[in-house]
Amino acid sequence: MDILNIIDEIGKIDGEIYERLDPRRKAMSNFFNIGKKLSMAALPVALTGMFQKAYGQTTVNTTVVSALNLALALEYLEFNLYDNALTATPTLIPAAAVPIITTIRAHEQAHINLLIATITQLGGVPQAPMPYAAFNYTTISTNVTTNYDTFLRTAMSIEDFGVRAYKGQLPSLVSNQSVLAAAAQIHSVEARHSAQLRKMIYDLQITNLINLRPWLSDRATDAGVVDPTNYNDSAIGALSTVYYQDNATLLNAENKVTQAGILLTGINGFIDVTANAAAQSFDEYLETATVKTIANALYIKQPYQLT
Amino acid sequence: MEISNYETAESKTSFSAGKLQRRHFLKFTGAVVLTTGVLGCRKSERPSGKPQINDGSTIDFKDDTGIFNYIYILEQLEAAFYIKVSAAYPSAFTATQTSFFNDISLHEIAHREFLKDFLVEAGIGNLDFDFSSIDFTNATAVLTAAKTFEDLGVAAYNGVLARAQQSFTLIILSQIASVEARHAAWVRGQVITNDFADLNALSTLGAVDANGLDVALTPDKVLAQVSKYIKTPLKVINL
Numbered sequence: 047m048d049i050l051n052i053i054d055e056i057g058k059i060d061g062e063i064y065e066r067l068d069p070r071r072k073a074m075s076n077f078f079n080i081g082k083k084l085s086m087a088a089l090p091v092a093l094t095g096m097f098q099k100a101y102g103q104t105t106v107n108t109t110v111v112s113a114l115n116l117a118l119a120l121e122y123l124e125f126n127l128y129d130n131a132l133t134a135t136p137t138l139i140p141a142a143a144v145p146i147i148t149t150i151r152a153h154e155q156a157h158i159n160l161l162i163a164t165i166t167q168l169g170g171v172p173q174a175p176m177p178y179a180a181f182n183y184t185t186i187s188t189n190v191t192t193n194y195d196t197f198l199r200t201a202m203s204i205e206d207f208g209v210r211a212y213k214g215q216l217p218s219l220v221s222n223q224s225v226l227a228a229a230a231q232i233h234s235v236e237a238r239h240s241a242q243l244r245k246m247i248y249d250l251q252i253t254n255l256i257n258l259r260p261w262l263s264d265r266a267t268d269a270g271v272v273d274p275t276n277y278n279d280s281a282i283g284a285l286s287t288v289y290y291q292d293n294a295t296l297l298n299a300e301n302k303v304t305q306a307g308i309l310l311t312g313i314n315g316f317i318d319v320t321a322n323a324a325a326q327s328f329d330e331y332l333e334t335a336t337v338k339t340i341a342n343a344l345y346i347k348q349p350y351q352l353t
Numbered sequence: 354m355e356i357s358n359y360e361t362a363e364s365k366t367s368f369s370a371g372k373l374q375r376r377h378f379l380k381f382t383g384a385v386v387l388t389t390g391v392l393g394c395r396k397s398e399r400p401s402g403k404p405q406i407n408d409g410s411t412i413d414f415k416d417d418t419g420i421f422n423y424i425y426i427l428e429q430l431e432a433a434f435y436i437k438v439s440a441a442y443p444s445a446f447t448a449t450q451t452s453f454f455n456d457i458s459l460h461e462i463a464h465r466e467f468l469k470d471f472l473v474e475a476g477i478g479n480l481d482f483d484f485s486s487i488d489f490t491n492a493t494a495v496l497t498a499a500k501t502f503e504d505l506g507v508a509a510y511n512g513v514l515a516r517a518q519q520s521f522t523l524i525i526l527s528q529i530a531s532v533e534a535r536h537a538a539w540v541r542g543q544v545i546t547n548d549f550a551d552l553n554a555l556s557t558l559g560a561v562d563a564n565g566l567d568v569a570l571t572p573d574k575v576l577a578q579v580s581k582y583i584k585t586p587l588k589v590i591n592l
Binding site for chain 1: 449462466467469470471510514517524529531533534535536537538539547549560563567568569
């Protein structure tokens with residue numbers, strides 16, 4: 047059986063066959079690789095699968111695609127903050143910190159590229175590109191483009207938000223192991239970004255934040271007084287939803303001390319595991335609806351808001 | 354204004370997805386004996402009606418219990434390491450390093466004890482470790498060892514997350530994974546300034562810089578790298 051002949055034959059009827067196949071080059075290469083291992087008897091089945099992909103006959107997994115598109119929107123949110131700072135306001139970031147912000151921006155750009163490629167490969171339609179103008183970065187202060195402290199704190203809140211959002215999307219990806227694995231690998235990179243930004247803020251010893259940690263913590267005053275009832279360690283009340291629970295059912299604010307019904311505070315006699323240490327030791331997720339609500343309320347302008 | 358959300362004793366007993374999911378998990382692992390219904394729908398390879406009781410040293414990857422036992426090894430290793438560090442910090446440690454190491458130590462203890470209480474009879478026992486290759490008086494040696502353990506920890510979590518059979522497992526693993534990534538980022542920066550996420554350097558642990566992807570290793574590769582620290586013999590099956 048000559049596969050290329052068959053494709054040519056279809057080409058006589060459907061002039062766009064190559065275009066149809068081409069955007070899903072991966073589908074073809076997968077097919078050709080499989081073809082090496084398959085018997086002739088099994089070949090028509092594999093071939094059918096490829097054409098089903100090309101002609102969109104198979105159902106697009108909307109659960110996976112929606113999860114990836116939500117992630118993509120948040121990647122644009124992150125990328126544009128860093129990109130604008132590096133390109134439009136080059137004096138904002140001190141020279142020593144430029145390589146750090148450049149690295150983080152490169153990661154976000156790589157995530158955007160990977161998400162677009164993956165969504166396309168899955169037969170979905172990627173979220174349209176979102177420019178800098180789509181976003182509101184002024185929740186902490188309008189001086190985000192001129193004040194380095196504000197810039198770092200804004201970036202921190204967005205990374206903290208991103209880590210929680212990615213966590214919430216992972217269960218939606220279970221039908222595709224390789225996509226799930228990649229999402230987990232993006233998720234932990236975002237956590238590294240958050241930790242680094244928090245470390246940079248700590249190093250600046252900003253008033254109200256001198257006890258900030260690389261890990262999400264209970265709020266601690268500059269005098270070192272920890273408040274286990276306060277899950278918002280950003281010290282910005284307007285950002286409290288980023289660190290709060292999904293809803294009254296899921297008590298998953300960032301000061302949560304009980305996981306899977308197991309109380310971590312003082313666990314098994316380890317009295318040094320305080321409520322704060324217990325809260326720090328597990329990060330919390332945010333579900334889709336909450337992520338969209340927060341994103342629209344704090345970071346995304348009309349007409350780009352998430353629906 | 355900041356809204357408060359302290360989890361009260363009452364709220365702990367109220368409905369929570371985590372608790373319900375845990376019950377499913379226990380049924381699935383056989384920690385709770387279940388003869389009909391839910392298990393009947395699942396293809397469990399375990400003999401029916403027999404609770405899963407670990408002999409103390411077996412990591413059986415046939416289901417999520419194996420994944421939890423696997424990360425329990427790593428959390429025991431990390432906790433033991435940090436406890437040893439915190440017993441006598443290197444004299445060259447800064448106040449910040451001491452303070453943050455103390456935080457990390459408590460996180461790892463919380464992870465270890467959580468897994469112990471979570472796995473109960475299905476869990477492996479307390480492991481013995483050999484850290485004789487690490488000079489605990491030398492700040493660089495301690496920071497470098499911590500960096501190794503944290504990056505390996507992230508690689509371990511990322512490498513098994515997609516194998517989870519239950520969404521609950523996936524969520525719990527991801528909740529710890531990002532904390533380990535925070536540790537890794539900060540500790541890396543203590544060894545080499547601003548080295549928080551050098552994905553090129555981390556490619557040996559499965560990171561892909563071009564795609565912005567963090568480390569990820571399969572359990573066999575992780576265990577091969579940590580085995581020199583573990584004295585207790587372990588059986589790893591169905592990997």
